[in-house]
Amino acid sequence: MKREVRLALLGTGAVSPLGWGTRALLDGGTAARQTMATLSRPEIPHAVLRVPMEGPEAAALQGHPRLRRASGISVFLAGACRQALDDAETARGPIPRDRLGLIGLFHTGAVHYSRRFFQGAREQGKKFASPALFPETVYNSPLSHTAAILGLAGRVYSLVGDASGWAGALATAALWLELGAVEAVLVAASEELEPIALEAYEAAGWLGRKAGFLASEGAAALVVGKAGGAPVLAGLEEGVGFRAESGAAAVLEGWDDSLPVARIEPGAWPAGVEDGILPGRPRIGLPGPTAGEAFAATGGWNLIKAGSLGKPLVLPLWGSNLQMAALRLEA
Amino acid sequence: MERGMRRKVWVTGTGLVTALGADAAATWENLAAGKAGRAAITLFGTDGCRCREGAEIRELPPCPPVPGRAAKRISRASRLALAAARQCLSQAGWLDADGRCADPGLPLSLSTTGGAMDWGEGFFDRAHQGKRSRRLTQVALYHPQHQARDLRAAFGLEGSCQMVANACASGANAIGHGFELIRAGWEERVLCGGYEALAELIYAGFDCLQALAPEACRPFSQNRNGLMLGEGAGFLMLESESSARARGARPLAVLSGYGQATDLFHLTQPAADGAALAQSMRDALACAGIGPERVGYVNAHGTGTAANDGAEAGVFARVLGPGNPWTASSTKAAIGHTLGAAGAVEAVLAVLVLQRGRTLPQIQCEQPLPDIAAHLARGEALPGDAVMSVNLGFGGSNAALVLEKADGA
Numbered sequence: 001m002k003r004e005v006r007l008a009l010l011g012t013g014a015v016s017p018l019g020w021g022t023r024a025l026l027d028g029g030t031a032a033r034q035t036m037a038t039l040s041r042p043e044i045p046h047a048v049l050r051v052p053m054e055g056p057e058a059a060a061l062q063g064h065p066r067l068r069r070a071s072g073i074s075v076f077l078a079g080a081c082r083q084a085l086d087d088a089e090t091a092r093g094p095i096p097r098d099r100l101g102l103i104g105l106f107h108t109g110a111v112h113y114s115r116r117f118f119q120g121a122r123e124q125g126k127k128f129a130s131p132a133l134f135p136e137t138v139y140n141s142p143l144s145h146t147a148a149i150l151g152l153a154g155r156v157y158s159l160v161g162d163a164s165g166w167a168g169a170l171a172t173a174a175l176w177l178e179l180g181a182v183e184a185v186l187v188a189a190s191e192e193l194e195p196i197a198l199e200a201y202e203a204a205g206w207l208g209r210k211a212g213f214l215a216s217e218g219a220a221a222l223v224v225g226k227a228g229g230a231p232v233l234a235g236l237e238e239g240v241g242f243r244a245e246s247g248a249a250a251v252l253e254g255w256d257d258s259l260p261v262a263r264i265e266p267g268a269w270p271a272g273v274e275d276g277i278l279p280g281r282p283r284i285g286l287p288g289p290t291a292g293e294a295f296a297a298t299g300g301w302n303l304i305k306a307g308s309l310g311k312p313l314v315l316p317l318w319g320s321n322l323q324m325a326a327l328r329l330e331a
Numbered sequence: 332m333e334r335g336m337r338r339k340v341w342v343t344g345t346g347l348v349t350a351l352g353a354d355a356a357a358t359w360e361n362l363a364a365g366k367a368g369r370a371a372i373t374l375f376g377t378d379g380c381r382c383r384e385g386a387e388i389r390e391l392p393p394c395p396p397v398p399g400r401a402a403k404r405i406s407r408a409s410r411l412a413l414a415a416a417r418q419c420l421s422q423a424g425w426l427d428a429d430g431r432c433a434d435p436g437l438p439l440s441l442s443t444t445g446g447a448m449d450w451g452e453g454f455f456d457r458a459h460q461g462k463r464s465r466r467l468t469q470v471a472l473y474h475p476q477h478q479a480r481d482l483r484a485a486f487g488l489e490g491s492c493q494m495v496a497n498a499c500a501s502g503a504n505a506i507g508h509g510f511e512l513i514r515a516g517w518e519e520r521v522l523c524g525g526y527e528a529l530a531e532l533i534y535a536g537f538d539c540l541q542a543l544a545p546e547a548c549r550p551f552s553q554n555r556n557g558l559m560l561g562e563g564a565g566f567l568m569l570e571s572e573s574s575a576r577a578r579g580a581r582p583l584a585v586l587s588g589y590g591q592a593t594d595l596f597h598l599t600q601p602a603a604d605g606a607a608l609a610q611s612m613r614d615a616l617a618c619a620g621i622g623p624e625r626v627g628y629v630n631a632h633g634t635g636t637a638a639n640d641g642a643e644a645g646v647f648a649r650v651l652g653p654g655n656p657w658t659a660s661s662t663k664a665a666i667g668h669t670l671g672a673a674g675a676v677e678a679v680l681a682v683l684v685l686q687r688g689r690t691l692p693q694i695q696c697e698q699p700l701p702d703i704a705a706h707l708a709r710g711e712a713l714p715g716d717a718v719m720s721v722n723l724g725f726g727g728s729n730a731a732l733v734l735e736k737a738d739g740a
Binding site for chain 2: 040066106129130134136138161178179200203
């Protein structure tokens with residue numbers, strides 16, 4: 001169901017293989033390809049994109065007591081959220097922390113510690129399972145760390161979903177704003193790359209040379225508030241299941257068919273489907289070099305890219321599990 | 332829709348599957364009789380664990396009518412969710428003769444912490460052993476989005492779905508989200524629920540934290556020594572009063588309040604003063620527009636761990652007041668801690684307390700904590716017309732729900 005919501009995008013943050021910051025996402029150079037192997041075939045390397053961790057921002061976050069033992073997913077998330085909040089507060093002044101909600105979206109979740117914990121329990125026995133690792137395996141541990149670092153003691157939701165989950169996350173933010181529960185909401189997503197995750201992508205057939213899939217990691221964050229003054233999110237359709245291309249087309253149609261539809265970067269897996277279901281429809285390319293496929297984080301990166309254009313458009317959010325959503329942006 | 336107004340939200344259906352019963356009635360009878368579902372874990376090996384017992388469901392609910400091979404791909408988590416959701420839709424009058432939902436656009440608000448973790452464990456084991464067959468099936472079925480797909484497929488649903496994973500408060504958050512969607516006029520009805528299947532990784536995790544009780548789970552007792560893991564599913568059908576009335580539905584209860592707050596103290600431990608829980612309870616009462624004197628029963632989080640129960644009992648005394656008639660019990664001593672399902676399972680039990688007019692007794696609490704001793708439920712007549720269900724979770728999630736008797740219910 002298409003829903004009219006009006007949200008102002010007050011601030012953005014991004015941590016990606018292109019670097020730390022939204023500017024790197026939009027204007028950065030080419031991300032350096034690295035290799036990673038799956039668990040079952042450690043001898044076969046696959047090209048992947050990783051977040052650079054050598055800069056001062058990453059070092060500062062990793063020194064925080066809450067992130068001392070945390071894996072990449074938590075560090076990326078905290079970094080992107082802090083950037084987005086700084087961006088929003090620079091533009092509009094301080095946002096009271098008790099009036100700032102936080103919503104996090106995760107698809108693969110904290111797979112690094114999950115794999116390490118289970119592998120340890122399997123190889124050494126449950127008697128030696130690690131109590132230091134287990135809490136970090138929980139879906140909401142990354143968001144808990146970010147809430148603690150930023151001092152957000154109000155509404156905090158961890159949601160499970162892929163890129164299409166952004167529509168539901170933003171709808172929830174709009175609902176909280178409408179109910180008066182918050183003054184602004186940090187909406188973010190984060191994913192980390194790890195051999196067991198790569199194993200899943202390989203099992204799905206996504207790592208083949210023709211698949212147009214480059215596994216990646218990172219985070220994206222937005223601060224949204226009630227509409228006024230800044231680029232506006234004007235409508236959304238939450239992630240619905242589709243089994244045929246006609247179902248996907250229905251999500252992208254029916255807004256205002258003269259609006260251009262953002263073009264997923266050429267070579268990415270949904271690009272061919274998009275071209276097939278949108279004949280004759282105006283298209284608009286998203287700026288910036290490729291940051292790869294990091295599911296929930298990619299949805300956020302694409303939203304930041306689309307918002308940076310300052311033009312009305314429809315942004316498709318392709319999920320990985322036959323689920324898709326769309327956002328309508330105004331200038 | 333009456334968007335912008337604050338509408339009444341009715342509970343028109345419930346569904347429940349626990350270690351003490353395949354439906355709400357059976358679970359209630361066993362809980363009221365003071366039974367506990369604790370037994371040896373048979374689903375996976377517990378060698379090397381400090382604890383070897385839990386509230387495991389011995390006989391899974393019947394599989395939905397799907398072809399033979401497809402039935403094998405319905406995960407344990409989905410089996411629990413499908414059974415509870417079916418009961419809920421049926422009681423609410425939303426199932427047609429073919430077992431499909433009469434409103435295909437019905438949104439879902441779901442919760443879990445582990446999804447179908449047993450499939451994820453199988454995927455890891457095969458990859459770890461260098462085996463490459465069946466990996467896609469296992470990893471695809473593991474993900475929580477797949478259980479949502481199972482629900483959609485079983486009931487013919489095409490609407491939106493939100494999956495909350497706020498650890499052990501998730502179930503209450505999923506219900507709270509559905510409540511707010513209806514209250515704000517965004518939706519007329521939402522199917523809300525939580526599900527959780529016992530899983531080896533999660534069991535080993537709680538065991539290595541020494542959070543599991545090696546013997547009986549004793550919530551709110553001074554000699555408590557840990558929690559008992561369980562599994563199950565709970566679902567509630569929430570509808571706006573106006574739309575439910577229009578179709579002639581009757582309310583089981585009114586969901587009138589929801590509060591949520593976050594404890595920043597520690598990833599796994601609540602702050603000793605329970606400030607976030609107190610905030611969520613006060614917010615829920617304010618949302619409902621009632622005072623604590625109306626609350627007759629609280630289904631407590633009551634894990635049986637040292638850190639949780641002391642903080643929680645203190646919060647109850649402060650928020651609800653020592654002079655008010657409230658009672659409280661933790662049903663986790665009997666059905667176990669169902670993690671991502673707990674908030675939903677326990678909200679269903681709170682609805683049953685309202686409907687039957689009796690509290691659920693606290694079992695296995697030989698030496699009650701002073702803050703709660705005078706208020707522990709004994710299965711007495713409900714001393715009020717409102718109840719609460721509260722939950723805390725890893726990561727600092729706290730949530731509270733207020734339910735009230737419906738006129739004419």
